[in-house]
Amino acid sequence: MRNTISGFSKFSKSEKIEWLLNTYFSDKDSARTLVQRYWNTDEKLQKLHDEFIENTITNYYLPLGVAPNFLINDTFYTIPMAIEESSVVAAASKASKFWLNRGGFKAEVLSTEKIGQVHFIYKGDFEKLQSFFAHVKPKLISETASITKNMERRGGGILDIELRDKTSDLPNYYQLHATFETLDAMGANFINSCLEQFASTFKNEAQSFENFTTEEKNISIVMSILSNYVPQCLVRAEVSCKVEDLKSKDIPNPEEFAQKFKQAVQIAEVETYRAVTHNKGIMNGIDAVVLATGNDFRAVEAGVHAYASKDGKYSSLTHCSVENGIFKFWIEIPLALGTVGGLTSLHPLVKFSLEMLQKPTAKDLMKIVAVAGLAQNFAALKSLTTTGIQEGHMKMHLMNILNQFEATETEKVKLIEHFKKNVVTHSAVVEAIERIRK
Ligand code: HMG
Numbered sequence: 001m002r003n004t005i006s007g008f009s010k011f012s013k014s015e016k017i018e019w020l021l022n023t024y025f026s027d028k029d030s031a032r033t034l035v036q037r038y039w040n041t042d043e044k045l046q047k048l049h050d051e052f053i054e055n056t057i058t059n060y061y062l063p064l065g066v067a068p069n070f071l072i073n074d075t076f077y078t079i080p081m082a083i084e085e086s087s088v089v090a091a092a093s094k095a096s097k098f099w100l101n102r103g104g105f106k107a108e109v110l111s112t113e114k115i116g117q118v119h120f121i122y123k124g125d126f127e128k129l130q131s132f133f134a135h136v137k138p139k140l141i142s143e144t145a146s147i148t149k150n151m152e153r154r155g156g157g158i159l160d161i162e163l164r165d166k167t168s169d170l171p172n173y174y175q176l177h178a179t180f181e182t183l184d185a186m187g188a189n190f191i192n193s194c195l196e197q198f199a200s201t202f203k204n205e206a207q208s209f210e211n212f213t214t215e216e217k218n219i220s221i222v223m224s225i226l227s228n229y230v231p232q233c234l235v236r237a238e239v240s241c242k243v244e245d246l247k248s249k250d251i252p253n254p255e256e257f258a259q260k261f262k263q264a265v266q267i268a269e270v271e272t273y274r275a276v277t278h279n280k281g282i283m284n285g286i287d288a289v290v291l292a293t294g295n296d297f298r299a300v301e302a303g304v305h306a307y308a309s310k311d312g313k314y315s316s317l318t319h320c321s322v323e324n325g326i327f328k329f330w331i332e333i334p335l336a337l338g339t340v341g342g343l344t345s346l347h348p349l350v351k352f353s354l355e356m357l358q359k360p361t362a363k364d365l366m367k368i369v370a371v372a373g374l375a376q377n378f379a380a381l382k383s384l385t386t387t388g389i390q391e392g393h394m395k396m397h398l399m400n401i402l403n404q405f406e407a408t409e410t411e412k413v414k415l416i417e418h419f420k421k422n423v424v425t426h427s428a429v430v431e432a433i434e435r436i437r438k
Pocket of ligand 1: 087
């Protein structure tokens with residue numbers, strides 16, 4: 001069966017839903033009821049969500065949780081986290097609480113440069129291209145004046161444009177590699193608008209550049225787009241304390257813990273299979289805050305993983321040292337985030353999250369997000385190197401298993417009590433449910 005359709009985008013929302021129900025669902029009424037149950041009763045709010053994307057039929061909920069007690073550069077934060085995975089918020093909360101009385105987290109923005117490129121094909125002499133670039137560069141900048149005016153007034157704008165010869169990678173391939181300061185905006189639209197203007201000016205001016213031959217004048221612009229790889233938009237976050245101060249209920253032997261923790265990080269530094277899972281744990285924290293604050297987690301993911309491979313091998317984003325009796329654990333990652341523009345002023349829960357974070361600047365948010373990643377990794381490694389991950393993770397996951405088996409509230413109370421003293425595994429929960437239902 002070919003379930004294709006032309007003109008779907010022009011249908012009304014209810015026509016789209018009816019087409020889906022008629023095409024894919026045997027129990028149309030139940031499917032329609034489900035779709036409609038997730039609509040917001042506030043029509044204005046629903047319309048706002050419908051208009052975020054295209055062909056919207058309903059809402060897809062993710063829980064918004066909060067992790068309190070984060071002390072970052074001597075300021076207290078409660079961090080919003082939008083995520084579906086159990087134990088992530090608990091782990092972040094546990095890590096924040098652990099570091100609260102050990103000096104908290106220190107975070108620092110190292111750089112804030114964003115990047116965009118015009119990719120083009122030029123068949124001709126490179127020296128002539130260089131002299132054309134020197135000639136046209138001021139015009140590339142001046143012709144973007146209407147786009148950059150407001151950003152410049154706030155202190156940002158275009159930082160530089162370079163001509164890059166990429167012909168050793170691909171025949172006749174060159175770039176205009178541009179750098180930008182976009183302040184509190186993530187800057188995607190600003191950068192892309194500047195780049196498209198550069199491309200248009202560059203192509204037009206080439207046609208009247210006297211030194212070019214006819215073929216050289218015919219520069220072909222392939223595309224103009226920002227890069228989500230931002231290795232010069234870096235933030236660093238760190239925790240440290242005396243090894244002996246790591247001692248706690250879960251860490252009876254701090255010296256042994258510090259060494260084992262460091263080894264766990266070193267393994268992720270040298271072993272790609274481990275590094276990917278290690279960094280996945282970091283991204284549990286990072287993505288959840290990025291999503292809650294209305295930022296683009298796909299862009300952050302792509303850029304962070306490229307950074308993890310910057311030395312030619314995929315490696316850990318966090319590092320650890322134990323020297324002179326001091327345990328130090330840190331992360332350094334590229335993050336292009338915004339606290340103005342995009343969803344930040346549109347999505348009511350994003351506004352709520354940003355207010356909870358005391359209306360951060362983009363730099364503040366970079367620090368908070370990096371700390372969330374570091375805290376998450378600390379909690380995961382602490383569990384992995386002590387109790388193992390399943391004990392705490394399954395304790396948090398218990399409710400999902402109970403819901404899967406449609407446990408009643410009374411059954412939940414009994415089973416939660418039971419699993420305070422027993423290890424949670426999927427099969428143990430199933431057995432316990434069957435036992436109390438007999
Ligand atoms: P626990 O010691 O059983 O918790 O830890 P507790 O009941 O003693 O409570 C201590 C604190 O933990 C609480 O303090 C909370 O801060 C937090 P309090 O609020 O009582 O003052 N906490 C909670 N916060 C909210 N809701 C809860 C809750 N329970 C505790 N229900 C915990 C339990 C899960 C926190 C711990 O075992 C842990 O941190 N485990 C690590 C879990 C983890 O990393 N999960 C991520 C998913 S697994 C994964 O995808 C990544 C991984 O593969 C990455 C890698 O390999 O590196 C592991």
